[in-house]
Amino acid sequence: MRGVRLPEDARVKKSAFFVLMMVFGISLMIWAGVYSLRARKLAAQQAQANHVVLTPDGAAVPGAGTGSAGETTAQDIPLKGKAAPAFTLVDLEGKKVSLADYKGRPVVVNFWATWCAPCKLEMPWFEEFRQKYQAQGFEILGIAEDDAGKDEIAKTAKKAAVTYPILLTDGKVAPAYGGVDMLPTSFYIDRNGLVTTETIGLASKDEVEANIKKLLGPGDAATASLGAAPAVGAGR
């Protein structure tokens, strides 16, 4: 072909073809880029919405786990540092109980269910720590996130020797706390009504107490272990 000169029409057609193909190629790349960006944004939103905190990877093998739920990080706890969502629920005696009733007191809001075996393991620990730190105004509110009847819930609480308030869900409280989709889930709320920590899954007894001590602050935790009985915080 070298040395053969194409007619003017053929050269124009060839050039036009190349230009068209380039435009097509560039358009395809732009489309792919836009599609990719949209897909990534959508996936990122879904990942954010579905985010849950699992316990360490090494413990994920059934039966081989450390069983430690651990403390979630600030990034994992949307409510951290924010006011704990208010609620008014009914307890097992039919009495209305509000979170606001415990204003000025350190509180753990513990979501559990009758079908949740790890929940029932930690409930006696909560009871024990409630007794131990009651002089500091510490309280546990157990919210049964459960379809079971009141009698079954009461029976389970009794079996766990729990005397702290057990409240029946209204179906709105869990979504208000970010959608509790694993149990047990606990929110540690300080005297100012701010969420300081959220734990998901069963933690060790030591970890539970460490979280409670952190909630109480160094002074209160120390006085509890000395058996002193300082004044309860601001009260109801």
Added chain:
Amino acid sequence: MKLFAVSAVLAALAVPMVRAQDVGFENPSKPKTYIVYAAEPQTIAAGKKAVVELHFKVQDGFHVNSHTPKSELLIPTNLKLDAADGVKVAPLEYPAGTAYSFSFDTNEKLEVYQGAFTVKLPVVATAGEHRLSGTLRYQACDHAACYPPKTLPVEVLFTAK
């Protein structure tokens, strides 16, 4: 010409790249279902007692209560199948679970299914193809947390000859 060729190659690569990114954003830590079931067509003898097997698999890292958990408060794994013409169904046969306890309290033993488990369905069916629909209700946990009860649609397909 070279420019065109480069553009075409880049454009061709762009589509598979997009697909790879889609897959990468899936969240594997939280499966939508903790049990997997795939209908496997089976063949049995027509008009005679036969057993159709239903194979389930609990996702790695999770367990579900067996059909007979040790506590009345635990939610058992339970399969319910709708009636179908030409098929007489006897009570389902569930496997025994394996003992499981949480590391913080080894005294309390649960009975669970982990990994693969098979539910047996004794039937007597007329000749032909049959389809039974139903649901498997279960409640899953991992080593430290539990998840709300779920139901899994199940279809049983078999041919009686």
